[in-house]
Amino acid sequence: MDTRDAPEQAELRRSARQLARELGPATVADLDDATRAKRLAVAVGDAGWLELRDDDGNGKPVASGVEAAIVADALGGAVADVAFAGPVLAADLARRAGADPTSAAVAGFSPSLVEPAVALGPATTRPLVAIDAAGGGAAYALAPEGQGFGLVQVPLDSRPSESDSGSDLTRSVDVVAPGAPAHEVADRGQVLTSDDLAAWTALGLALTSADLVGVMRGVLDLTVDYARERRQFGAPVGSFQAVQHLLAEARCLMDGSFSVALHASWAVDALEPEEARAAGRVAKAYCARAAKTVCETAIQVHGGIGNTWECLAHVYLRRGLLSSQWFGDDSTQLRALGRERLGVDDGLP
Amino acid sequence: MDFRDSPEEAAFRSRLRTWLADNNPGLPPSSTDDEYWSRQADWHTALYDAGFFGLSWPERYGGHDLPPVFDVILDEELAAAGAPPRPSLGYLVQGITVHGGDEVKDRFLPGIISGRDRWCQGFSEPDAGSDLASLRTTATRDGDDFVINGHKIWTSYSDVADWCFLLARTEPHVPKHKGLSLLAVPMDQPGIEQRPLRMVNGITSEFGQVLFDSARTPATNMIGQAGEGWRVAMTILDHEREPADLGYVARYAKTVKELEATVRADPSSFRSDQHEAVTWAHVQAEMLRLHVCRRLSERLDGVEHGPGGSVDKLLMTWVEQQVGSAALAVAGPSAAIDADDVALKIYLYSRAQSVMGGTSQIQKNIVATRVLGLPTA
Numbered sequence: 221m222d223t224r225d226a227p228e229q230a231e232l233r234r235s236a237r238q239l240a241r242e243l244g245p246a247t248v249a250d251l252d253d254a255t256r257a258k259r260l261a262v263a264v265g266d267a268g269w270l271e272l273r274d275d276d277g278n279g280k281p282v283a284s285g286v287e288a289a290i291v292a293d294a295l296g297g298a299v300a301d302v303a304f305a306g307p308v309l310a311a312d313l314a315r316r317a318g319a320d321p322t323s324a325a326v327a328g329f330s331p332s333l334v335e336p337a338v339a340l341g342p343a344t345t346r347p348l349v350a351i352d353a354a355g356g357g358a359a360y361a362l363a364p365e366g367q368g369f370g371l372v373q374v375p376l377d378s379r380p381s382e383s384d385s386g387s388d389l390t391r392s393v394d395v396v397a398p399g400a401p402a403h404e405v406a407d408r409g410q411v412l413t414s415d416d417l418a419a420w421t422a423l424g425l426a427l428t429s430a431d432l433v434g435v436m437r438g439v440l441d442l443t444v445d446y447a448r449e450r451r452q453f454g455a456p457v458g459s460f461q462a463v464q465h466l467l468a469e470a471r472c473l474m475d476g477s478f479s480v481a482l483h484a485s486w487a488v489d490a491l492e493p494e495e496a497r498a499a500g501r502v503a504k505a506y507c508a509r510a511a512k513t514v515c516e517t518a519i520q521v522h523g524g525i526g527n528t529w530e531c532l533a534h535v536y537l538r539r540g541l542l543s544s545q546w547f548g549d550d551s552t553q554l555r556a557l558g559r560e561r562l563g564v565d566d567g568l569p
Numbered sequence: 570m571d572f573r574d575s576p577e578e579a580a581f582r583s584r585l586r587t588w589l590a591d592n593n594p595g596l597p598p599s600s601t602d603d604e605y606w607s608r609q610a611d612w613h614t615a616l617y618d619a620g621f622f623g624l625s626w627p628e629r630y631g632g633h634d635l636p637p638v639f640d641v642i643l644d645e646e647l648a649a650a651g652a653p654p655r656p657s658l659g660y661l662v663q664g665i666t667v668h669g670g671d672e673v674k675d676r677f678l679p680g681i682i683s684g685r686d687r688w689c690q691g692f693s694e695p696d697a698g699s700d701l702a703s704l705r706t707t708a709t710r711d712g713d714d715f716v717i718n719g720h721k722i723w724t725s726y727s728d729v730a731d732w733c734f735l736l737a738r739t740e741p742h743v744p745k746h747k748g749l750s751l752l753a754v755p756m757d758q759p760g761i762e763q764r765p766l767r768m769v770n771g772i773t774s775e776f777g778q779v780l781f782d783s784a785r786t787p788a789t790n791m792i793g794q795a796g797e798g799w800r801v802a803m804t805i806l807d808h809e810r811e812p813a814d815l816g817y818v819a820r821y822a823k824t825v826k827e828l829e830a831t832v833r834a835d836p837s838s839f840r841s842d843q844h845e846a847v848t849w850a851h852v853q854a855e856m857l858r859l860h861v862c863r864r865l866s867e868r869l870d871g872v873e874h875g876p877g878g879s880v881d882k883l884l885m886t887w888v889e890q891q892v893g894s895a896a897l898a899v900a901g902p903s904a905a906i907d908a909d910d911v912a913l914k915i916y917l918y919s920r921a922q923s924v925m926g927g928t929s930q931i932q933k934n935i936v937a938t939r940v941l942g943l944p945t946a
Contacts, residue, residue, distance in 0.1 A: 222866050224869065444942070448944065456943075461930075461946070464938070472884050475884070482570070486572050502855045553852075555844075557848040558836075558844040558848050562836050
């Protein structure tokens with residue numbers, strides 16, 4: 221057992237954090253800077269990060285869940301307004317189905333954001349949510365086929381509302397109304413089994429957990445800097461114990477979250493699908509609860525300014541809310557663990 | 570990055586598992602009754618004699634010179650077998666290893682590690698709790714000895730200890746942090762009086778008070794230099810705060826496993842909030858296990874955490890108290906009706922975790938100023 225980054229993982233962690241810091245938004249106003257956002261998207265593409273879960277030619281992913289989570293953590297830490305987890309999850313699904321990874325931009329989700337969207341027949345029957353697609357291309361959905369699921373694609377241009385309407389200011393959310401056409405994916409290799417979907421869910425839980433760890437680190441850095449500079453009663457507010465204790469608790473939650481998220485990212489490819497998904501549930505339950513507390517602390521320590529649009533703290537909080545809900549928040553994971561570990565029958569799948 | 574066992578680790582795990590199948594003493598999961606403490610010494614020597622204790626410590630002193638991550642394997646297997654945690658002695662060993670001279674190490678470490686000598690730690694006093702450096706117990710040089718007078722409290726296992734690791738004031742006229750020294754004091758002598766404390770969960774054999782009335786110890790029993798006591802104490806406290814050194818992961822995992830078994834036997838007889846309390850306790854215990862894996866792996870780089878130990882202490886405290894709350898939640902009314910209810914005792918014991926080894930408030934001060942670098946008032 222050695223949970224340290226291998227040298228190339230440490231280098232990826234360093235370079236991903238540096239790139240995200242340099243090209244991510246330094247202020248809320250930067251979110252409107254389309255030139256910067258474009259440079260960020262090009263840099264992420266050039267780095268090859270969107271292909272980390274593509275087929276390496278032998279059916280295996282180009283890189284493990286650990287590398288993908290390292291990038292997710294770095295992008296979350298800088299509230300980087302760039303598509304990453306959406307395309308990577310779509311590529312992972314395409315690889316498991318043996319399909320062309322360019323056949324859809326992202327995976328579609330049920331309105332609960334917990335499961336992939338399901339298409340029964342030639343058109344969708346429920347709303348489909350696409351994260352990170354920015355209105356373009358198509359989203360994957362699952363069509364029941366034998367004991368498993370076949371991959372279909374749902375075009376995103378049939379959406380009724382504008383993209384970028386989500387609460388997260390850094391990632392796009394498209395909602396496609398029921399009745400959108402569901403096309404077969406050309407050259408699809410095989411049916412996805414429940415094991416495939418468990419392993420894919422493990423990746424989703426690992427990436428969203430890693431994003432939350434990044435969110436916690438980024439917002440805590442922002443807040444500690446502010447607490448050092450902001451003065452009241454003739455002293456920095458960060459010198460007062462009431463403020464210090466809030467920040468100390470947030471620091472601990474971030475550190476514990478990093479440990480569980482690291483394990484979940486390793487588990488994606490190293491453990492059996494159901495074990496990997498269980499590791500992802502533990503990580504997600506812990507990180508989602510922790511991130512909510514840490515982001516709320518950040519807003520509180522910023523005082524009045526923390527409640528204004530101009531303060532970056534709410535950008536972190538909003539990103540955290542989407543990452544928490546994506547693949548299910550803490551309550552969702554705890555209920556699933558109750559079914560899997562305690563044999564609770566709560567009537568849910 | 571790999572959380573899996575290496576071949577050597579897997580072989581060790583399998584040997585340990587086989588041994589545990591026949592040698593689990595079946596003690597309660599927490600210090601819920603006096604039996605737990607009275608049988609700790611036997612458990613220590615049994616583990617040591619079988620080659621499963623002192624894994625990462627030097628062979629010269631009876632250890633096995635293994636990488637620190639072997640301690641996680643020990644914790645995991647003890648939890649899986651429902652066995653008691655490993656004895657919590659890592660911090661004393663670290664204190665003596667870092668600050669003691671070769672002669673002191675040769676004399677004391679083998680007995681501590683093998684369990685042949687029982688040790689207690691005399692730091693806190695009735696008027697020196699969080700403000701430890703204000704302690705007033707004195708050690709005054711008299712020929713080849715020091716003569717000790719004072720009053721220590723919260724001294725774990727003092728009633729069964731052969732030795733006390735005593736922090737005392739040797740130089741009264743210098744600033745409070747500079748006049749302290751660390752002395753090993755033999756406990757079996759007329760100048761020492763023991764007064765047990767009864768804790769909120771009823772146990773009487775863990776914590777004690779120790780009164781020193783002209784007790785004596787040879788000057789050669791000093792650990793570190795005269796006046797170095799505060800630094801030795803800080804080394805010990807940094808490690809006393811680390812779950813990696815304490816091995817408590819096994820204790821929490823064992824309790825969670827028992828709670829899960831209780832609910833699994835008839836899930837529909839428990840409410841959804843009770844289900845959630847147990848699954849959350851599982852998440853918490855897993856977090857701490859994985860956190861310790863990470864911390865012990867970082868030690869392969871020679872990283873010592875120092876103030877980071879306070880981060881880990883706070884995480885461990887929250888885990889213990891949420892596991893304790895889960896036990897109470899599952900027990901429901903029986904914990905209010907039956908004074909001997911084990912869940913009640915686990916819960917009550919867990920409240921001490923945010924005080925022992927330095928209160929959570931002190932830990933947060935340390936994290937804020939020494940980890941986050943916030944200014945002091």
